[in-house]
Amino acid sequence: MRKEVILKHLGYVLFINGVFLLVSFLIAFMLNESSSTAFFFSSLICLVFGIFPFIFVEKIEGLSFEEGLAIVVYGWITTCLVGMLPYLMWGGEFSFINAWFESVSGFTTTGSTILNDIEGLPKSILFYRSATHWIGGIGIILFVLLILPQSKGQKMAIYNLEISSLSKMNFRFKAKKIVRVLALVYVSLTLLETVILMMFGMNFFDAINHSFATIATGGFSTKNMSIAYFNNVGIEIVIMVFMVLSGIHFGLIFGTIMWNKQNIFKSSIVRAFVIVLISGILIVTLNLYFEGYYSLWESLRYASFQVISLGTTTGFATVDTAHWPMLAIIVLIYFTIQCAMAGSTSGGLKFDRIFLFFKFLKRQLQLIKHPHGVFKVTVDGNRIDEKLELQTLSFIVIYITTFFITTIVLASLNIDLMTAFSASIATIGNVGPGFENVSSLGNFASIPVVGKFVLTLNMLLGRLEIFNVIALFMVKY
């Protein structure tokens, strides 16, 4: 593994961060905010360290899989480290661990926050928080844009890492085209949502910030009450639509726009994903209504938003779910674990694995009935090989093991079981809010320092897919 190659690509990552920090600095400077020096200096650090490797490292030829792996994992960690600089330098509620937590939560598109008073922050910091989501989301595309043209033989290396090998199934474009497709879909969706939110009465600043957070399936809001602040059904519907779109494979969305063969209407995974979401909404709606929490209309309104928000790993909220009936909470916990589709900006377990899991289960039951039968597992005509089956099942096992370990660690810090469990699944799934003390309108401020650090590790594992992190540390240098 060539260290200089990794350093050069980390330079790209830092440079991109530096540009966004520079934009935040300009906002702070124009509004004469106290965060201007923090952004100026952070931006300078990123730009200097971004340019530095380019002085020495000349043209790079080829890129191995291990190098791609290292670039993605170290790139994310470096981004999170430099991302905490403006928070740390500005101060306020941002202690060292809080700055790290907010930065990791932003870049991994988790959306959990440690802030008690979001509206008290300067606008430039609010913008940067949302931008971290957007950078994290588009990170997939940018890595591919910059690295793939140079990689030889391993053209899909980074792509595989970032949007998981499962996403290849529905996606048969060539790598270079994928980059353009994803970038175009990503930017277009962001702009479109911003415009529509403004049409429904949101100001430009809130609209762009919420669009950043929606398209990246993040969840950072500019308001303490999240989307509940606006109390506007129109805004909620727009955000719900874009949350669902952001939770679907971006290539399929593009395929649908271009009327290609591969589109969201023909994908059985998308169909299953939407059916599961609708079923979840119905169960929660009826539970809320019959338990006497809200009227039927309000039950449907709140249930739809919360189920879609957690089911797509976004994490926005229109109501505090902490006191909802147990059945509704269990359904929401399921969606927190399930996560959205591979090929979207969501992290965590991903719906595709759950889908495959049930297919494998069905085949297993058929084998019990007909021990000598030959049963193939197929998805939209594509046969799933045994390697992918093993990968999927072992990923599910290691995923569940990881959040159970995190729950035990948090519980040992005197955190109640529901908070510990929901915080663990919400962070490893890159969802954001949990229940009890870390509920949808609450925050993670009360979690002890060690707990916050463990949760940030969860977020990184969820974002980078646990196997990739393990594989990197098993690679011999």
Added chain:
Amino acid sequence: MNKTKTVVLNKKLKLKIFSSFMLLTILLAAAGTVSILEFRKLSSVVNDIINDNYKSIEASKRMVEALERIDSGVLLLTLGEWIEGRKTIEYGDSLFLNAFHYAKNNITEDQEVTTIKSIELSYRNFQEKFNKPIVGTDREGNIAWYKENTHKWFLVVKRDVNQLMTINQSNMYVEAYQLRDKSTRAMMPGIVSIIAALIFSLLLNYFVSKYFISPLVELSTSIEDFRPGDIRLKCDIKSDDELKRLEDSINGLIQNITKYNR
């Protein structure tokens, strides 16, 4: 043609080293500038606390003291102590007006404007009461009159002055609290640049070792390993700089000597 190429090549290593140190210089210079600016902001906050709030608090305290003197002067007059009473009132009045004048010219918060107007109005009413003749009139010895007229207004003015003091104390607390953040902001560029400079040095060390030292070692090893009959050095420097040129020159020299020996 050859001369031009030499100039370009000569610049390569020099440019790399110069650019590296320039980046480090920019980083440290920015850290220094940002720290200076933040410390200036810090000193301006301290200055604001002293000038804007602390001095107004002191003026309020002097006003309260003056009001108490006036009140006791009125009481002395009510008791028939004309000389002592007038003297106390005159001193108190002058002390109050002096402090009030200072507070009026040191308005820094919006809330202070209405409070100052309120003090001015209530003190004028208070003045009307205590400037009336007392000794030798039916007011002398009339404690009920004192209580219902002058003392009542004394309490009103005192309440307004205390409000002015509270406004300034609250602002002083807020500003002092912000000092913590401002001092962090002043310190952080220094701390961050120390860590950044350390990482920068480690990276520079890696790059110098990888791109300068290693090729030199490789070159010197291949010269040591050179045996008669070889037509070129057994090394291949990848970079496009003076070190590559040195390798090419040595290989050229070997070829010339080989040709000459034949």
